[in-house]
Amino acid sequence: MPSRWEAAVKWDRAAWARGRVLAGLAIVTAGLVAFHRAVPNSVGHLGSLLEQFLPWLGLVVVVLLVLALLRRSAIALVTLLLPVAAWAYLCGGLLLPGATPGAHDLVVVQHNVSDENADPAGTARSLTDAEPDLIALEELVPAALPVYEKTLAPQYPYHAVRGTVGLWSKHPLTGSRTVDIKPPGITDSWERALRAVARTPHGGIAVYVAHLPSVRVGASGLGSAWRDESAGMLGRVVAAEKLRPVILMGDLNSTVDDRGLAPLTSRMNTAHRGFAFSFPAAFPLARIDQVMARSATVTHIRTLPETGSDHLPVAARIALGRGVD
Known part of the structure; x- marks a missing residue:
């Protein structure tokens, strides 16, 4: 019977091995948010189409987070920091309250x-x-x-x-x-x-x-x-x-x-x-x-x-x- 230490090591290795597809999707999502200007418009104006709905890619991150938790995937959870950071940089400020009511003309x-x-x-x-x-x-x-x-x-x-x-x-x-x-x-x-x-x-x-x-x-x-x-x-x-x-x-x-x-x-x-x-x-x-x-x-x-x-x-x-x- 394996010891608790051996079982923990085995679980840790499994957690880092699981969810590689989810990690890949997280990287793709981060790339779309951070480098949306690189998506070409030459075919069907796909770049502009993506840019119409950029804030909604935050929902993709949420879905990937839920799946990563269900899969107990450490690599997916860590990789999700990339799209979270990209989305926060691009859209996070929109969530903040505006200036004080008197700070406008x-x-x-x-x-x-x-x-x-x-x-x-x-x-x-x-x-x-x-x-x-x-x-x-x-x-x-x-x-x-x-x-x-x-x-x-x-x-x-x-x-x-x-x-x-x-x-x-x-x-x-x-x-x-x-x-x-x-x-x-x-x-x-x-x-x-x-x-x-x-x-x-x-x-x-x-x-x-x-x-x-x-x-x-x-x-x-x-x-x-x-x-x-x-x-x-x-x-x-x-x-x-x-x-x-x-x-x-x-x-x-x-x-x-x-x-x-x-x-x-x-x-x-x-x-x-x-x-x-x-x-x-x-x-x-x-x-x-x-x-x-x-x-x-x-x-x-x-x-x-x-x-x-x-x-x-x-x-x-x-x-x-x-x-x-």
């Missing part, structure tokens, strides 16, 4: 209200509960626009609308104009971006509202060519903007990790506190409704209660006078 709300929204008045009222300084809306249709104008007017007397996007403000707006972000391949009438200057107590702020083209996931991968073209056009406009600071709000049909938004994310700050998954409203999987800033910092972002849209509204706090230039 503006509150803004971004919402794709949906062109099929049956309750525009209720949607407008719910957005004002966050007491934002600025409200950006997309998918405004002619039938609903007067309802939004009437409902928001008492608190937001200044507004600008271009095509299907609009901006409402507590502060005077000047210089409102359409921004051309229509990809050459779209031949229909298409106005989905505007620029205005908000004359706030903190000075003039260039505000952009945009709705980038939709993407589609199919058998061939992620169809995002038009969205990427539109992001590039908008990025060039923001780069040429002489006024500082700049705030961009919109349904960008992408997460900030997606390289397709690099023309914007390379020039502007995004929120480092709060996940704020906004789409689809019934079971939010990703934040495709974004608030970005230049010469300012988006200190925190969160979702607001569900409206009649298939998107959730997002509210962000912005601190002026610092950030990427």
Whole structure:
């Protein structure tokens, strides 16, 4: 009969021998999180598709942890430290609380209200509960626009609308104009971006509202060519903007990790506190409704209660006078 010491040594050796497949999966997961930019986009935009759901790779780590415990695999448990560290570096900050409530200058709300929204008045009222300084809306249709104008007017007397996007403000707006972000391949009438200057107590702020083209996931991968073209056009406009600071709000049909938004994310700050998954409203999987800033910092972002849209509204706090230039 083997001694207890011999049995313990045998168990230790077995624990390190078991679970090598799990350890391999942990290494692959860590690689996908840490080096997602290395996943090529040449076939089906697989890199961008992965980047849409990067935070959810944390669930893969949890599943691997449970399996490693069930297998009593020491090598798998140790190897899991790699994806945990990678995920914590990339996404861990989003779990932290935002700055203190007073550490911001503006509150803004971004919402794709949906062109099929049956309750525009209720949607407008719910957005004002966050007491934002600025409200950006997309998918405004002619039938609903007067309802939004009437409902928001008492608190937001200044507004600008271009095509299907609009901006409402507590502060005077000047210089409102359409921004051309229509990809050459779209031949229909298409106005989905505007620029205005908000004359706030903190000075003039260039505000952009945009709705980038939709993407589609199919058998061939992620169809995002038009969205990427539109992001590039908008990025060039923001780069040429002489006024500082700049705030961009919109349904960008992408997460900030997606390289397709690099023309914007390379020039502007995004929120480092709060996940704020906004789409689809019934079971939010990703934040495709974004608030970005230049010469300012988006200190925190969160979702607001569900409206009649298939998107959730997002509210962000912005601190002026610092950030990427």
